[in-house]
Amino acid sequence: KNEVEQSPQNLTAQEGEFITINCSYSVGISALHWLQQHPGGGIVSLFMLSSGKKKHGRLIATINIQEKHSSLHITASHPRDSAVYICAVTRGAQKLVFGQGTRLTINP
Amino acid sequence: DVKVTQSSRYLVKRTGEKVFLECVQDMDHENMFWYRQDPGLGLRLIYFSYDVKMKEKGDIPEGYSVSREKKERFSLILESASTNQTSMYLCASSETGLGTLPQHFGDGTRLSIL
Numbered sequence: 276k277n278e279v280e281q282s283p284q285n286l287t288a289q290e291g292e293f294i295t296i297n298c299s300y301s302v303g304i305s306a307l308h309w310l311q312q313h314p315g316g317g318i319v320s321l322f323m324l325s326s327g328k329k330k331h332g333r334l335i336a337t338i339n340i341q342e343k344h345s346s347l348h349i350t351a352s353h354p355r356d357s358a359v360y361i362c363a364v365t366r367g368a369q370k371l372v373f374g375q376g377t378r379l380t381i382n383p
Numbered sequence: 384d385v386k387v388t389q390s391s392r393y394l395v396k397r398t399g400e401k402v403f404l405e406c407v408q409d410m411d412h413e414n415m416f417w418y419r420q421d422p423g424l425g426l427r428l429i430y431f432s433y434d435v436k437m438k439e440k441g442d443i444p445e446g447y448s449v450s451r452e453k454k455e456r457f458s459l460i461l462e463s464a465s466t467n468q469t470s471m472y473l474c475a476s477s478e479t480g481l482g483t484l485p486q487h488f489g490d491g492t493r494l495s496i497l
Binding site: 308310315316317318319320323361363369370371373374375376 | 392414416423424425426427428431433441471473475477479484485486487488489490491493
């Protein structure tokens with residue numbers, strides 16, 4: 276079993292829909308990261324959080340430390356949000372352990 | 384803004400060749416990382432370095448070596464390339480400090496070994 280599990284693996288939705296991507300982890304962590312990878316490969320860090328909730332524009336990330344679970348929400352989704360979203364956790368020494376990613380497609 | 388630059392976006396090499404992948408960062412970061420990304424497996428850490436000439440094995444170091452002679456440059460070396468090393472390779476860097484700091488990624492090198 277992977278230390279970091281994401282669901283769903285693939286998600287297709289219509290423009291405007293509310294999107295939720297889930298991440299569960301099985302180990303103690305110092306922080307959880309949400310990353311975005313567009314076609315072509317480059318990865319951008321969206322959020323880093325160790326408790327509570329963070330918001331940036333239409334993106335919201337939450338984490339429940341007791342339940343070892345995090346969610347990434349996208350409100351009013353747009354085709355430009357289409358990307359792979361990756362959850363990763365830091366276990367120490369700045370090293371990341373990654374989930375397999377969720378491929379999101381938003382259709383116009 | 385932090386810039387992490389990988390020398391090639393696409394690379395095609397032959398089995399048995401020695402392959403060098405180069406990564407340069409411009410923010411004086413202490414930590415640098417090499418990952419490979421494969422469908423269904425996500426990103427996996429090959430090697431990382433926390434200082435010049437220092438290196439530590441990641442989860443899948445077999446078949447790879449690294450070099451960090453200068454703080455800004457971290458090279459990944461495939462000693463004798465094999466077809467199972469066909470993959471997307473990503474370099475990242477981060478500062479050292481209290482708590483967790485974000486990693487900054489390059490655009491990746493898609494390597495094909497024929």
